[in-house]
Amino acid sequence: MSAEREFLKGNEALAYGALHAGLNAFYGYPITPSSEIPETLAAEFGQGNFPEFRSFLQAASEVEAINMVNGSAATGAKTMTATSGPGFSLKQEGISYAAGMELPILVVNVNRSGPGLGNLGPEQSDYFQATRGGGHGGYRPIVLAPDSVPEMAAFPSLGFSLAFRYRTPVILLADAFLGQLKEDLTFPEVSSSSFDTSSWAATGARGERRHVLASMHLELSDQNAASHALHAKYDQIARHEQRFDEVESDDARVVIVAYGICARLARRAVRSLRAKSAPVGLFRPITLAPFPHDGIERLLDRGVQNFLVVELNAGQMVEDVRLAVNGRARVNSLGQLGGLIPGTDELVRAAEAMLG
Secondary structure, three states, X not given: OOOOEEEEEHHHHHHHHHHHOOOOEEEEOOOXXXXXXXXXXXXXXXXXXXXXXXXXXXXXXXXXXXXXXXHHHOOOOOEEEEEOHHHHHHOHHHXXXXXXXXXXXXXXXXXXXXXXXXXXXXXOOOHHHHHOOOOOOOOOOEEEOOOOHHHHHHHHHHHHHHHHHHOOOEEEEEEHHHHHOEEEEEOOOOOOOOOOOOOOOOOOOOOOOOOOXXXXXXXXXXXXXXXXXXXXXXXXXXXHOOOEEEEOOOOOOEXXXXXXXXXHHHHHHHHHHHHOOOOEEEEEEOEEEOOOHHHHHHHHHOOOOEEEEEEOOOOOHHHHHHHHHOOOOEEEEEEOOOOOOOOHHHHHHHHHHHHO
């Protein structure tokens, strides 16, 4: 892998990150502001630079794409799709099927404004849809939230690792700003490890053991057992896969909680506040699901009494923060809608107000 610095959009970096992680197949339908992902992959397909990349197809719709993803993943292939809000909605039925069949798939959502068609501006209003399992049946995907172009490049590798380790859908939730943002980076070292799929993959090879992947269990007792097994796995994920980052939080009296582009704004606000000796820090969830409750718990144990949740919606992640805090501290929400982004000064004023 080249050590030269490159200047890439977040979407382009994500596409190359998936290729370096050993992507085998991509199926999707273009939708702004995520279209550079399939455009980059289409340009690389068949060029020989990534020999593991064997299948690329622009489907006729998002519904068709997600079912192609499921069929490919059922063979044990590293398979990805990418979309934005309206397309993510259309994929929900297929993601639910993937959860029920325990398929390791990677779904990228470059979140734009909504509801409906909305506009192409950045929002984080797909948080509930992603973290709660937006389709039917009560499943829980893993959701990763990058906040930089280097993380857009690195997270496909992490996503595939988690998807195959737990045989579950993984959502990579970015926002339109990160998708279109350009930064220079030295491409991160990522894992292109292969995963043992011999115990479950439906390869169709003659003479091999027959594996059946299904999400339908007509006997009630069978569905009960399958559902309990899934939720036991989700509990295991919640115990072992919480990821987060902290900035200047050791002595903080106010902690800003933010992800994606809002985390970048919050870092700048924290630097500004620390320059004035204001004890403010940042807590950035990297896994939005499982939400890093343990990290919030440690902040509470350190004596943090004030949390300011900053997000590009009317208040969604704030509910997870309030659940984690469980009444032990004050939680305020600062949101913005319609593709607008709060300024650093606005974050500074909101944090200073909590300091009293």
